[in-house]
Amino acid sequence: MTTRWLSPEEQRAWRAYIAASALLEDTLDRRLQQEAGLPHLYYSVLAMLSEAPDRRLRMTDLAEVLKITRSRLTYAVARLEKDGAVRREDCEWDKRGSVAVLTDEGMALLERTAPGHVETVRRAVFDHLDPGQVEQLERICTGITKALQGDGTETVTPDDLPWRRRSCPSS
Incomplete structure (x- = not known):
């Protein structure tokens, strides 16, 4: 099989994407850590739960929405649970599964943190695009x-x- 090397244009685009995505994730993480002591992933968990019906999602579904492994989500939810932002409940329709639920404390944390997060996203991304x-x-x-x-x-x-x-x- 012959390797299909990237063209010079594709190589530049790829490197631009890698640089932008790494810097964006670092910027979001730093801002959220400074404001709320949360990594970007934990903020994303809270945000996805806030948009779900009754502020609850089956853990497997939440992992899919976030595009992460179930073990990574379990670790994040355990930390958020320890802080009182999320709680886990048994899944009524699947005895093997569990459901993550955004608590009132988690919702309050999200509401305090969201304006700064949105402003960071806007300044880092959307203010530069038509x-x-x-x-x-x-x-x-x-x-x-x-x-x-x-x-x-x-x-x-x-x-x-x-x-x-x-x-x-x-x-």
Whole structure:
């Protein structure tokens, strides 16, 4: 099989993406740590739960929404649970599963933290894009996500998707 090397244009785009995504994640993490002592992932857990019906989601569904492994989510939820922001309950319809529930304390934390987070996202990303570029960014990211999740052109196995993996790969 012949390697399909990146063209110079693709290489520049790839490196720009890597730089932007690393710096954006660092910026979001630093701001949230300073404001609320939360890493970006923990904030995302709170935000997703706040948008769910009754502020609750099955852990597996929450992992899928966040695009992370179940073990990583379990660790994050355990920390948020310890801080009183989230609680876990047994899943009524699946005895093997559990449900993450956003507490009133977690909602208050999210409401205090959200304005600063949104301002950081706006300054870091959207203030630099015109409406057409925002639309392009959405289409590009949606296309990449669909391809990685299996858009019908490739077979995606459960181990290809983080939230379906049985365990983390060993290093």
